[in-house]
Amino acid sequence: MNVSIPNILDQIIASVPLFKPELALIIGFIVCIFTALFLEKRWRNSTFIGCIVTLGFSLYYLIGQLSTTATGFSGMWLVDTWSTYARLVVLCSTVIIAIFLQQQHSKNNGDVYSILIAATLGMHVLSSTSHWLMAFIGIEMVSIASYILVGYFSQNKTQSEAAMKYVLFGSVCAAVMLYGLSLVYGLTGNLDFQSAEHLQGLMDAPEAIITLALLFVFAGIGFKLSFVPFHVWSPDVYQGAPTAITAFLSTIPKIGAIILFARLYQSWSSTAFYFSELSTWFITIVAIVTMLVGNLAALRQQDVKRMMAYSSIGHTGLLLMAVFAYQDLNSYLLFYIVAYVLMNLATFIFIDQIEQQTGSTSLLSYTGLGKKMPILFTAFTLVAISLIGIPPTVGFVAKLMVFTSTFSVFQSSGDTGALLLLIIGALTSAISLFFYFKIPLYAFLRNSDQPVILKKQFGVLLVIAYILTVLVILFGIFPNWVMQVLA
Amino acid sequence: MITLTHFLVVSACIFCIGLYAVLAKRNTIMILVGIELMINAAILNFVAFGKYDKLNYAGQVFALFAIVLAAAAVAVGLAIILNVYRSFKTINPKNIHELKD
Structure with missing residues (x-):
């Protein structure tokens, strides 16, 4: 290895073009801090405009990277289809979240945009690295x-x-997670989890320590993905946070974490040693338990945001199943991510719009509203249908792809874990029918005796939500549009 | 002679003390202290293992980053706890249960 300083500098300078979307975000982050401090008082929304411009620049540079596959910064930065499309989804949904925040919290919101950009930067780091230091920073x-x-x-x-x-x-x-990483570092002497040295170190290590270290590391990733048993925070936080922030929490942080987990699983599960078996068993058991807990607990919720928290736990289980099944083909996992983000963003915008009218997120407050807001509730029901996974929506196609590939894994290997995953996945999809259909049930089929006075509202947000709903249907009928881009 | 094992034993002890503080203490600030102990146990591990990684110094660099990130997380945590104290007049997690199933 060449360690002379000019060589290292040359390498770093050569890698800078790969880092352009993130550089745009870093500059935008600093600019947004200053506009929030000095300009916000004179020109309202100047920080919001700064944030949108930053995301636009980042998107522009990212589109320039679409066909690139490269590594930079001595292997710490990976640019491939996974990272590029994941970052694309992250940026697009961040734009929607920024508009959401601007519409619903128009006062004292200066610093929120710079923090939003920082979170996006963290997501970019997570989705394009295989190095533990970068992953932890992300x-x-x-x-x-x-x-x-x-x-x-x-x-x-x-x-x-x-x-x-x-x-x-x-x-x-x-x-x-940090303690687990320190043990992994001690066992392998290398922090890049795809490197041969790292895998060799894991093969030679004693079983007891490796079990401890791996479970500790999975705890940190599990918190970001909120799979069982690290899900206990998510219902409380989803319910307590403002709806715009809940929309952010339920979509964007999961994208980066699932990409990191998929990379990790792909490189760790390929050997025949103890740690591969452990990761395979871990992901199978956790996916099964997560789907069961998420969907069963959602059944008895009376608050829509809390119900959506459990529903997104259930979807995490399906995402884990997608990671389990698609080790070589990456487009299916990305398709599920796109579908999940579309559905969740639309759902939370609808929840927020209804909250603006009634001041409540309880399911009981939806009683009889279907006749007063027919278009909104029709669109909401369509998105709920997609969340269950009934055709002709994008949720159906995404689930179908996950199930078929798990089935082919089962056929080729005869693995009981894959069979169990299939059974539980199908079962919990049926269970989810009952709680998602509570929304149209209350809205259309029950009559309320309390008159609700509706304010006239036709905002940008509602338009975005309707566009998302149309996309949910369109991508469900023509999934090839997305698949061709991703493949 | 102090060997690697000594460092590992000390850091495992610190980690367990931190975990105990997180699980048993009834004061949110003490829980933050416990988290800090856990992070420092990991940092000690990193530096100890880093001695054998002469080429890259990955352990030392990781320790530096971990210290910075832990400080940032604690700063945010204290601000949020202050906010909680303003609305609840207590920071005992047992008494803060507005949100539940």
Whole structure:
């Protein structure tokens, strides 16, 4: 290995073009801090415009990278289809979240945009690395930014309580993960989890220590993905946070974490040694339990945001199943991510719009609203159908792809774990029918005796939500449009 | 002679003390202290293992980054706890249960 300083500098300078979308975000982050400090008082929305321009620049540079496959910064930065498309989805959904924040929290919102950009940067780091140092920095960046976002608008008890639970649980998980990483580093002497040295070190290590180290590392990733048993924070935080922030939490942090986990699983599960078996068993058991817990607990929720929290736990189980099944083909996992993000963003915009009208997120407050807001509730029902996975929606296609590939894994290997995953996946999809259909049930089939006075509302957000709904249907009928781009 | 084992034993002890503080203490600030102990145990591990990684110094670099990130997380955590104290007049997690199933 060549360690002379000019050589290293040359390498770094040569890798800078790969880092352009992130550089745009870093510059935008600093610019947004200054506009929030100095310009926001004179020109309202100047920070919002700065944030959108930053995301636009980042998107522009990212589109330039679409066909690149390269590594930079001595193997710490990976640019491939996974990372590029994941970052594309992250950026597009961040734009929607920024508009969401601007529409619903128009006062005192200056710093929120710079924190949003920092979280996006963390997601970019997570989705394009196979180095533990970068992965840990990415997870911490996203976590710290999300703690601030949850607590930023806190005015009442529930919001500050949600922020506190999030910060304590997140910090403990990060500390446990760091300890696990230190053990992994000690066992292997190398921090790149795809390198041969790293795998060799894991093969030679004693079983007891490796079990401990791997489970500790999975704890940190599990917190970001909120799979069982690290899911306990998510219902409370989803319910307590403002709806715009909940929309952020339920979509964007999961994209980067699932990409990291998929890379990790892909490189660790390929050998015949103890740690591969352990990761395969871990992902199978956790996916099964996560689907069961998420969907069963959602059945008895009366608050829509809490119900969506459990529903997104259930979807995490399916994402894990996708990671389990598609080790070589990456487009299916990305398709599921796109479908999940579309559905969740649309759902939370609808929940927020109804909250603006009735001031409540309880399911009971939806009683009889279907006749007063027919278009909104029709679109909401369509998105709910997609979340269940009924044709002709994108949710159906995504689930179908996951199930067929798990089935082919079962056929080729005869693995009981794959069969169990299939059975539980199908079962929980049927269960999810009951709680998602509570929404149209209350809205259309029950009559309320309390008259609700509706404000006339036709905002940008509603338009975005309708576009997302149309996309949910269109991608469900023509999944090839997305698949051709991703393949 | 202090060997690698000594460092590992000390760091495992610190980690367990931190975990105990997180699980048993009834004061949010003490929980943050416990988290800090856990992070420092990991940092000690990294530096100890880094001695055998002469070429890259990955352990030392990781330790530096971990210290910075831990400080940032604690700063945010304290601000949020202050906010909780303003609305609840307590920081005992047992008494803060507005959100539950």
